[in-house]
Amino acid sequence: MSHPVPWVPPILYGVVLVGGLYHASISHAPIHRIAAFAVLLIILIGLDSAAGRPRAARARLPWPSGPTLFAARIVLLGAVAAVDVSGLARILFVLVPFLGLFVFGIRAAVALGVGCVLVLASVFTVSVPSWWYREDYITDLLMFTLGIALATSMAAVALQERQARERVADLSAERERNRMAREIHDSLGHHLTAVGVQLETAEAFAGIDAERSARAVAGARWSATQALEEVRTSIRALGEGPADVGGALADLVQRLDGGGRKVTLTVTGVERRPMLVLYRVAQEGLANALRHSEATEIELVVTYDERGARLRLSDNGHGFADPAEAGKPAVTAVGTTTGDGVSSGFGLRGLRERVRLADGTFEIATSRTGTVLEVGIPW
DSSP: OOOSOTTHHHHHHHHHHHHHHHHHHHHTOOHHHHHHHHHHHHHHHHHHHHHTSOHHHHTTSOOOOHHHHHHHHHHHHHHHHHHOSSSGGGGGGGHHHHHHHHHHOHHHHHHHHHHHHHHHHHHHHHHSTTGGGOHHHHHHHHHHHHHHHHHHHHHHHHHHHHHHHHHHHHHHHHHHHHHHHHHIIIIIHHHHHHHHHHHHHHHHTTTTOHHHHHHHHHHHHHHHHHHHHHHHHHHHHSSOOOSOHHHHHHHHHHHHSOSSOEEEEEEESOOOSOOHHHHHHHHHHHHHHHHTSOOSEEEEEEEEOSSEEEEEEEEOSOOSSOGGGTTSOEEEETTOOOSSSTTOSHHHHHHHHHHHHTTOEEEEEEETTEEEEEEEEEO
């Protein structure tokens, strides 16, 4: 058993050890009881110090389960109280609910605390006649109860803090997995789509136009090379993206244009800094237009101004809304979804998440006459 505040029990053991030894030195207590008192507390200190070590370090040796270790501590605490001649050992029982909370939970810890208070009151009742009329015993019981309450509260807060850290760690890991999945989908997925389209073009024109077929094969080879390079870049730098987004987009459009499709790019304004999210949006939008919409005309417009960048991608394909809703545009914005089919697919979900993390805006309208995707990203 381990807990988020492993230093609390050893410090309390040490204080009781020093106080007990000092009391024994001035009261001439039996030496065997002093020795047993010191040895038992040293064992407890060593046990809690070992329990506070990292789990990997403890795994090298056989280690008892949480309930077994808790029971061993209770036995040792009882033994310390039995040989103690100073009366200080009773304060150690505030650790019973403190340690019990990390093994059994808050309800069990409260029950253990109440039980410790009742045990102390019972001991007073058996050993001290009419103790409830004596101010010193009443004060001892009240202070012991207060110590129980404070120790239990401290353990509960520490446990909640640890659980919160674990949840944050899990959430961070999940976000990183999602981010890497988006990188793979948006970069590698786009290029593989382009390879497929170019190879289809090469096959279609193989016996008609050898030059166009060769260009398509060259385009497929370029896309495959780019896919491999982006995989390497993602591994090296976690997907920093191209340094010149405008130039990278021009390369994409040049390779996809032709073969019965007309793909155009217009860039206005000055790019202040590379925007990976803009590049990924264009990649995914172009891949969707080529893969699903059967578009023959695709227009990509990128505008830079003092506020940021805006991308507009439009095509004349059949869209991807529910055919029953084809006559009406289905629109989705960041964080909202309206219309059937617009929000489906990992690609659009990934793009919306990218844009949201960049504090941008995301809108898409689709119908049987085509699809328009608009994204705005602030500097």
